[in-house]
Structure formats: structure tokens, C-alpha cells
Amino acid sequence: MTPTSDLRDAAVADPPRADPPSAVAPPAPVPADALSGGPRGADALEPLLRTVLGALAEGAVRRGGPIAAGRPAELAGLVAREFDAPGGEDALHRLTELLAHGSADPADPSCAAHLHCPPLAVAVAADLAVSALNPSQDSWDQAPAATSLETLLLEELAQLVGYDPAEAAGVLTSGGTESNLMGLMLARDRVLGRATSGRIELGGVPGWKLDGTPRPRIFASEAAHFSVRRAAALLGLGEEAVVTVPVDSTLRMDPEALAAALDTAVRRGELPVAVAATAGTTDTGAIDPLRECAALADRHGAWLHVDAAYGGGALLSDRLAPLLDGIALADSVSLDWHKLGWQPAAAGVFLVRRAETYASLARRAAYLNPADDEEAGYPSLLGLSLRTTRRADAFKIAVTLRTLGRAGLGRLVDTCHDLARSAAETARAHPQLEPHCEPVLTAFVFRYLPEDPRLAGRADAIDTINARLRRGLLRAGRAVVGRTELPGDGPGRVRLKLTLLNPHTTPADVAGLLATVVTAGRAEEEALLRGEAQ
Numbered sequence: 001m002t003p004t005s006d007l008r009d010a011a012v013a014d015p016p017r018a019d020p021p022s023a024v025a026p027p028a029p030v031p032a033d034a035l036s037g038g039p040r041g042a043d044a045l046e047p048l049l050r051t052v053l054g055a056l057a058e059g060a061v062r063r064g065g066p067i068a069a070g071r072p073a074e075l076a077g078l079v080a081r082e083f084d085a086p087g088g089e090d091a092l093h094r095l096t097e098l099l100a101h102g103s104a105d106p107a108d109p110s111c112a113a114h115l116h117c118p119p120l121a122v123a124v125a126a127d128l129a130v131s132a133l134n135p136s137q138d139s140w141d142q143a144p145a146a147t148s149l150e151t152l153l154l155e156e157l158a159q160l161v162g163y164d165p166a167e168a169a170g171v172l173t174s175g176g177t178e179s180n181l182m183g184l185m186l187a188r189d190r191v192l193g194r195a196t197s198g199r200i201e202l203g204g205v206p207g208w209k210l211d212g213t214p215r216p217r218i219f220a221s222e223a224a225h226f227s228v229r230r231a232a233a234l235l236g237l238g239e240e241a242v243v244t245v246p247v248d249s250t251l252r253m254d255p256e257a258l259a260a261a262l263d264t265a266v267r268r269g270e271l272p273v274a275v276a277a278t279a280g281t282t283d284t285g286a287i288d289p290l291r292e293c294a295a296l297a298d299r300h301g302a303w304l305h306v307d308a309a310y311g312g313g314a315l316l317s318d319r320l321a322p323l324l325d326g327i328a329l330a331d332s333v334s335l336d337w338h339k340l341g342w343q344p345a346a347a348g349v350f351l352v353r354r355a356e357t358y359a360s361l362a363r364r365a366a367y368l369n370p371a372d373d374e375e376a377g378y379p380s381l382l383g384l385s386l387r388t389t390r391r392a393d394a395f396k397i398a399v400t401l402r403t404l405g406r407a408g409l410g411r412l413v414d415t416c417h418d419l420a421r422s423a424a425e426t427a428r429a430h431p432q433l434e435p436h437c438e439p440v441l442t443a444f445v446f447r448y449l450p451e452d453p454r455l456a457g458r459a460d461a462i463d464t465i466n467a468r469l470r471r472g473l474l475r476a477g478r479a480v481v482g483r484t485e486l487p488g489d490g491p492g493r494v495r496l497k498l499t500l501l502n503p504h505t506t507p508a509d510v511a512g513l514l515a516t517v518v519t520a521g522r523a524e525e526e527a528l529l530r531g532e533a534q
């Protein structure tokens with residue numbers, strides 16, 4: 001039953017009201033300074049912002065490190081207490097202080113687990129303006145300036161990728177997950193649509209098991225982001241449509257294996273719909289051989305999507321940009337400015353090389369983008385996005401680019417790349433630290449090796465020690481270090497990871513963080529041996 005019919009039924013069941021409507025008490029007046037916009041918006045915000053800034057500082061002091069010490073249940077208890085406390089004017093202060101106390105702060109040099117960047121203050125300030133004005137990118141009359149700004153920003157980013165901005169198109173997304181879904185959706189509609197002479201977005205995915213049409217396939221490496229598989233599932237192709245291509249020890253796709261996998265599929269009568277290459281794997285930052293991927297996709301009539309959610313940041317750096325050679329050949333690209341771009345989330349970007357390949361997503365909604373409005377010069381971004389209401393996430397990126405320039409952002413990228421290299425150097429010099437491979441971008445994968453000869457070579461024990469030492473560091477509030485596993489089977493695959501995205505971190509900070517890992521590793525090693533002796 002819908003809420004509306006609920007109300008209707010209740011009205012019928014109730015006895016007739018005695019009081020005429022005029023006797024109902026009027027609502028309490030809305031405070032005159034309740035809103036963030038309008039001529040009084042700035043005045044309304046100012047004292048609240050002072051409260052927020054004060055509480056952020058207090059919370060950081062209470063935390064006293066990269067993360068609050070304690071087990072998850074302890075922090076959850078604290079949150080539940082504050083959440084259930086009586087409300088009122090101090091809720092903003094209390095809950096902001098709690099949020100700061102209970103956050104993992106990527107601006108702390110010992111918080112280096114994920115592609116979780118410390119945002120630039122200027123980007124956060126720009127994002128505040130967006131929150132205050134609340135433009136929505138689904139129609140011009142909700143976002144006149146922000147619509148133009150997003151279009152101009154996308155042209156600039158298309159140029160950065162090497163696309164012809166006059167031919168390209170794109171949109172801001174929630175991140176790599178959404179961008180990967182969009183790339184594979186357009187690939188499905190175009191390649192599978194052509195092969196079956198149908199419009200997939202209208203008629204749906206043909207049932208290859210039933211009607212004998214070729215089975216659609218997507219090719220991605222073992223180290224591709226899990227969102228590629230999830231996209232295949234959402235798109236009605238199924239996760240098993242993704243053919244997993246082997247990688248080398250740095251987690252870079254093996255181009256010969258890709259060629260062989262494509263040939264095998266074609267021999268079986270299957271349809272290569274897309275090659276999803278990764279430019280910057282989440283763990284090691286490895287960049288798939290983009291030119292070879294492009295040539296192979298082209299030979300088989302497949303779409304090339306490049307997931308550059310992480311590695312796209314290399315385009316900002318003169319030193320690292322050559323690693324992405326060939327990205328301009330992609331049919332579509334994912335970039336994430338909330339990783340190597342130092343933006344508060346979300347700041348995802350999706351681009352296609354040729355605007356006409358976007359056709360299957362176009363939608364007309366009479367109340368948002370009527371044709372006569374568009375003909376009269378009122379542009380609409382509605383047909384470029386999977387979403388309807390959409391924040392103006394382009395604004396903070398535009399402000400950041402105009403403030404720091406590509407060169408300024410490139411220096412941040414290079415600084416973090418240097419940090420990763422210094423981490424590798426420090427680890428190489430330490431007998432208890434084993435680097436996995438040379439850092440490609442700003443991530444460094446390694447593990448702790450036990451000192452005690454009784455544990456040497458015991459892959460399961462080494463996995464346990466590494467997994468436990470990371471949780472121990474979290475519990476102590478000492479460090480937030482990443483944990484991953486290398487592809488393959490069996491024990492011996494657990495690795496630790498530093499994802500270095502803080503340009504204020506120094507090589508000495510990184511060395512200190514690795515020393516903390518070693519100390520924690522020794523303690524876990526001894527605890528394990530003690531446990532086994534009992």
C-alpha cells in the first residue's frame with residue numbers, strides 16, 4: 001500500500017473533525033537564517049562554518065594520529081551515544097567533532113592505505129560554494145553557469161587525454177565504478193548492437209544460450225578493478241562474460257595472453273565486445289600495454305575502455321605522462337580526480353573519443369530537456385549521465401586547475417611518486433622488508449618477513465603476521481596501512497601496501513612508517529611463536 005492510500009483510508013475511518021481547519025495551530029515560523037542561499041545565505045553560514053572549523057580542529061586533536069585508537073565496536077559505541085543524545089543547536093559541533101575524531105585522516109603521513117587522498121583546501125572551499133548553491137546538472141535552468149563550466153572542463157580534460165575536444169564528449173561521474181559501467185554499457189550497445197542488428201538499449205541483451213547469437217565477451221586483466229565484473233553483471237552480460245587475462249609480476253596485462261584470449265574467443269564463435277585495460281592498477285599502479293590493447297581491440301572490432309581511475313593522474317606530470325602513451329586510442333576513459341587529483345569525493349570523469357558513440361544513453365524528459373528548449377539554445381547534460389539530479393562536481397576541479405595549473409598538480413604527482421620510490425629504497429635496505437616490485441606511480445607493495453628462522457619460508461605464518469600487524473596498527477591508532485593479496489592461489493600472497501598521496505609527507509615520514517611496521521611485525525612474530533609453543 002502506498003503512503004497516499006494509507007492516508008486516504010485513515011481519513012475515511014476517522015470520525016469527522018470537530019474543529020474547523022482555521023483552528024489548527026499554525027506551524028512555528030521558519031528561522032529567517034535557515035538557508036545557505038539567497039541574500040542572507042552567507043550570513044547564515046558564517047557562524048556555522050566557524051563552528052565546523054573549530055570542531056574539526058578539536059576532533060583532530062582528540063584523535064591525535066591517523067585514526068582513533070580502539071576496536072571498531074568501541075568507536076561504534078561512541079557514535080551511537082552521540083547519535084542518540086538529545087538534539088539541538090550543538091548537534092553540528094558535537095557530531096562534527098565526533099566525525100573528525102573518528103575519521104581516518106589521509107592528511108596524516110601515517111594514513112596511507114588506499115587511493116584516499118587528502119583533499120586540497122581550495123577544492124574543499126570550492127565544493128562548499130557548490131553545496132551552498134546546489135546547482136543540479138540535469139537541466140540548464142537548475143545550473144546555468146555550472147552547465148557551461150562542466151562542458152568547458154570536459155573539453156580541457158579531453159585534450160589532456162589526447163582526444164580532439166571537438167569530437168569528444170563526457171560527463172562527471174561518482175567515480176571509476178560508474179565510469180567503467182558507462183564505458184562498458186556504450187561498448188555493449190554499439191558492438192553487440194551492430195553484431196545483432198538491434199538496439200540493445202531497447203530490445204535488451206540477446207540470449208546467446210537460447211538463440212545462438214554469439215556470446216558477448218569482455219577482456220580484462222587479473223588485476224582489473226572488480227567494478228569491471230560488476231558492470232558486466234549489471235549490463236546483463238554476466239560476470240562470466242569477463243575473460244581474465246594473465247598479468248606479469250608487476251600486475252601488468254600480458255599482451256600476448258590478450259591476443260591469445262581474443263583468438264580463442266573468436267575461434268569459439270564468441271563476440272569480443274570490449275577490452276577493458278587498466279592504466280594504474282589499484283595495488284601496484286601497473287599500466288597495461290595500451291597501444292597493444294588498442295591494436296588488438298581494433299583488429300577484433302571491440303571497444304577499448306581504459307580504466308585510468310588511478311593512473312590518469314600521471315597525465316598531470318611531464319615525468320609520468322609517457323607511461324600512458326596510447327590512451328588517446330581508447331574509445332572511452334575513466335579518470336578519478338578524487339585520487340591523483342586531490343579533490344574531495346566525488347570527482348569522477350568519463351570521456352568518450354567520439355560523441356556519436358554516446359547515442360544509446362540519450363534520453364528526452366519533457367520537464368528537463370524539451371527539444372524546443374534545446375533548439376532555442378538551452379543546452380542539457382541529461383543525456384550524458386546515468387543520473388538525473390547531479391552535483392556540480394566539475395566546479396572544484398575547475399577551480400583547482402585554475403589555481404594550481406597542470407604544472408602545480410604535476411608537482412604533487414611527482415612528489416608522491418618520489419615518496420613511493422623512497423619507500424622502496426628504504427625497504428630494499430631492510431632485511432625484514434620485502435618489496436614486491438618497483439613502484440610505477442605512488443603505491444608501494446611489500447611485506448614483512450619474520451626474523452626468527454623458525455618462521456622463515458612458512459608462507460601461511462607470514463600471511464598471518466602481515467594481516468595481524470596491520471590490524472594491530474589500526475587498533476593502536478598508529479598507522480593505516482593497506483593490505484592486499486597477489487593474484488593466484490594458496491598462502492604467501494598477502495602483501496602490505498602504502499598508497500602515497502600526501503604531498504606534505506617526507507621521505508623521513510615514510511621511513512618512520514616502515515619502521516613502525518617492522519616493530520609491529522616483530523611483536524606479531526613473537527606472539528605467534530608464543531601461541532604455537534603453548
Ligand SMILES: *Cc1c(COP(=O)(O)O)cnc(C)c1O
Pocket residue numbers: 115174175176177178225227278280281282307308309310336348
Ligand atoms: C578506484 C578505482 C576504481 C573505482 O573508482 P571509484 O571512484 O572508487 O568508484 C576503478 N578502477 C581503478 C583502477 C581504481 O583504482
